[in-house]
Amino acid sequence: MTHWKFDFGPGAGIEGYRKVSANSTYRDTIGFGFEPDSLVYEKQRFGETEDSDIVQQNQDYSGQANVSARLRSSFCIPLKASFIVDVPDGTYQVLLIAGDALAETVTRVKAGEGRLMLPTIRTLPGQCAEVRFSVVVRGGRLRLSFSGPAPRINALEITLANQTMTVFLAGDSTVTDQPESGYPYCGWGQLLPAQFKHDVAVDNHAQSGRSSRSFINEGRLDAIMKHMKPEDFLFIQFGHNDEKPDPERGTEPFTTYKEYLKKYIDAARGAGARPVLVTPVHRRFFADDGTLNDTHGDYIIAVRELAQEEDVPLIDLAERSRILFEQAGIEGTKDDFMWVLPGEYLNFPAGVEDNTHFQERGGRRLAAQVAEAIRELRLQPLQMYLR
Numbered sequence: 015m016t017h018w019k020f021d022f023g024p025g026a027g028i029e030g031y032r033k034v035s036a037n038s039t040y041r042d043t044i045g046f047g048f049e050p051d052s053l054v055y056e057k058q059r060f061g062e063t064e065d066s067d068i069v070q071q072n073q074d075y076s077g078q079a080n081v082s083a084r085l086r087s088s089f090c091i092p093l094k095a096s097f098i099v100d101v102p103d104g105t106y107q108v109l110l111i112a113g114d115a116l117a118e119t120v121t122r123v124k125a126g127e128g129r130l131m132l133p134t135i136r137t138l139p140g141q142c143a144e145v146r147f148s149v150v151v152r153g154g155r156l157r158l159s160f161s162g163p164a165p166r167i168n169a170l171e172i173t174l175a176n177q178t179m180t181v182f183l184a185g186d187s188t189v190t191d192q193p194e195s196g197y198p199y200c201g202w203g204q205l206l207p208a209q210f211k212h213d214v215a216v217d218n219h220a221q222s223g224r225s226s227r228s229f230i231n232e233g234r235l236d237a238i239m240k241h242m243k244p245e246d247f248l249f250i251q252f253g254h255n256d257e258k259p260d261p262e263r264g265t266e267p268f269t270t271y272k273e274y275l276k277k278y279i280d281a282a283r284g285a286g287a288r289p290v291l292v293t294p295v296h297r298r299f300f301a302d303d304g305t306l307n308d309t310h311g312d313y314i315i316a317v318r319e320l321a322q323e324e325d326v327p328l329i330d331l332a333e334r335s336r337i338l339f340e341q342a343g344i345e346g347t348k349d350d351f352m353w354v355l356p357g358e359y360l361n362f363p364a365g366v367e368d369n370t371h372f373q374e375r376g377g378r379r380l381a382a383q384v385a386e387a388i389r390e391l392r393l394q395p396l397q398m399y400l401r
Contacts, residue, residue, distance in 0.1 A: 016174035018099055020046070022167045023088025024058045031169065034097075036090055045100040049157070052095035058088040059115045086113065086142045089168045092160035097170070099156045105178045105215045106149055106156065109171040110135075113142030121165040125149045125158055127193050128200070129218070130208040130378075133401065134162070142168065147207065148178045148215035178215045181206070181396070182238050182287075184229060184278060185220035185251040187371060188295050192222075197361055199352060200377035202295070202384065209385040213399040217241065225255035225263035226274035235281060244286030247396065249384075250278045251331065253294030253313040254370065267312035272320050279324050290393070291321045293332035295380060298351045298369035300344050306336050329387040331380065338379060350376030 019031045027033035032046065036056040040047035048054055089112075112121050112135055121135040131147045149156065160167060183189055183203040192199040203218040210216065219238050221229070229235060229252070238248065252275070256265040265271035275291065282289040293314050299307040308314070314332045321328035339347050352368035372380065388396050 018046070018101065018170075018172040020099075020170045021085060021088070022090040022169060023056045025088045028085055031085075034090065040098045042100075047098060048092075049096040049098055052097075053093045054095045055091040055093070056089070057091065060087070085111065085169050087115070089114065089166045092165050092167055094161055096157055096159040097167070098158075099172060100154060101151055101156050101172065102174075103152055103154060104150075104174055104176050105180065106151060107146055107173050107175040107178065107212050108149060108158070109144065109146050109169075109173075110167070111142060111144050111169040112166045113137040113168060114166055115140055117164060119143075119164045119166045120162040121160060121167075122162045123147075123158060123160060125156070125207075127191050128159070128197065128204055129191055129216070130205045131158075132208055137166075146212035148175065148210075148212050149207070150180070150215050150217040177243075179213060179246060179395070179399075180215045180217050180241070180243065181210075181247045181249060182242060183216065183218045183220050183249050183251075184235065184238065185249075185292075186224050186254050187220075187222035188254060189218070189220035189251055190222055191218050191220075192371075195361060198354070198359055198373040200372050200374045202372065202377045202380035205374070205377045205381035206384060209381055209400055210396075211399045211401055214396065220251075223255060223263075224252070225258075225260075225265060226250075226252040226271060226278075227256070227265050228263045230274060230277060231262075235278060239281055239285060242282070242285045242287050246282075246285075246287040247290060247393075248278060248282040248287055249290045249292055249329070250275060251292035251294060253310050253317070256313060257310065267316040268319075271313060271316050275317070275320055276324065279320075279326055288327075288393075290327045290329060291317050292329045292384075293317045295331045295335045296339060298339065298347050304340065304343065306339055308332075308336075327391050327393060329384060329391070331383065331387075334383045334387065335380065338383065347376075349373070350379060 020034050021028050021031035022034045036054040038047045119137045123131045125131050135143050137143050189203040190201040191204045207216040255263045279289040294310050297309050352366045352371045354366050356365035
């Protein structure tokens with residue numbers, strides 16, 4: 015099976031769509047449904063949707079422009095809910111229809127452990143948004159989480175699309191998809207999917223605590239290469255853990271660090287894909303004059319040198335983050351990094367003061383910097399597919 019279609023809300027089902035109500039709880043025997051403990055309501059509008067507008071947030075979308083009034087008239091309200099579908103591993107394009115004949119809606123969509131798939135979807139009364147995104151599934155289960163002050167799901171269509179161009183990410187905790195149990199911890203790679211249209215999927219293999227050496231030695235680069243296609247991209251950001259005096263992880267900037275980074279470059283090129291080097295993002299350590307202290311030193315210089323030596327595009331996230339954080343200042347950057355007050359977040363009742371890792375605002379702002387660098391470097395065709 016390569017295509018799944020779901021109609022949400024009460025009322026009679028529509029031919030070709032599987033009906034999903036607020037009480038449709040996921041079971042292995044069915045293969046789809048809301049995760050237990052999801053907070054979901056359902057509603058149906060009668061006689062209100064015939065003149066509704068359809069908002070095309072993906073302007074290049076051309077299929078099913080005339081969605082039936084019946085499909086738009088019923089919906090679920092997923093105040094805090096995750097919808098699960100059992101699918102084979104692969105890359106999928108997802109069409110989401112969301113809107114309401116009578117009310118404004120605001121819907122946020124994440125996949126897996128918290129990957130932001132789209133900018134916030136907003137519709138006016140009488141409008142119905144049709145948006146698409148691409149998502150990589152590993153483990154045989156697609157999990158989509160919905161939230162927002164007034165969220166809606168009218169319909170979902172999920173289509174296997176393994177030919178989709180993929181941006182693979184290799185990196186450490188500043189890049190990785192942080193688990194929901196650590197919210198609001200967030201790597202910038204977790205927020206990157208929302209920067210792209212549905213023509214691009216982001217496959218984030220970054221893992222906390224890894225260096226350029228340990229990532230390879232644990233077989234993580236090999237795992238990427240099993241899925242990489244010609245014309246894909248591999249973004250590479252290491253440094254935080256290479257600096258540590260640890261024989262399993264540590265490297266020297268101008269020798270072993272460069273040597274390991276070159277292995278990523280060679281692997282990508284060998285597969286017909288395109289490597290992109292990324293300098294390590296700065297930590298939050300300020301000097302008395304309000305400028306950032308550079309804790310990476312020669313590791314940043316080494317990445318810049320290697321990019322020139324190997325003729326590889328360079329996203330200088332070190333420099334971009336320096337400017338971003340110095341503009342925000344000592345106090346303002348507390349909203350970017352994991353500085354949270356006691357009782358501010360459920361997962362951290364005692365609070366946190368962390369000058370290395372980001373919360374969602376920081377991850378989002380850094381992902382936007384990566385997207386801006388893609389534009390400035392004119393990385394084609396990625397530049398064409400940015401939102």
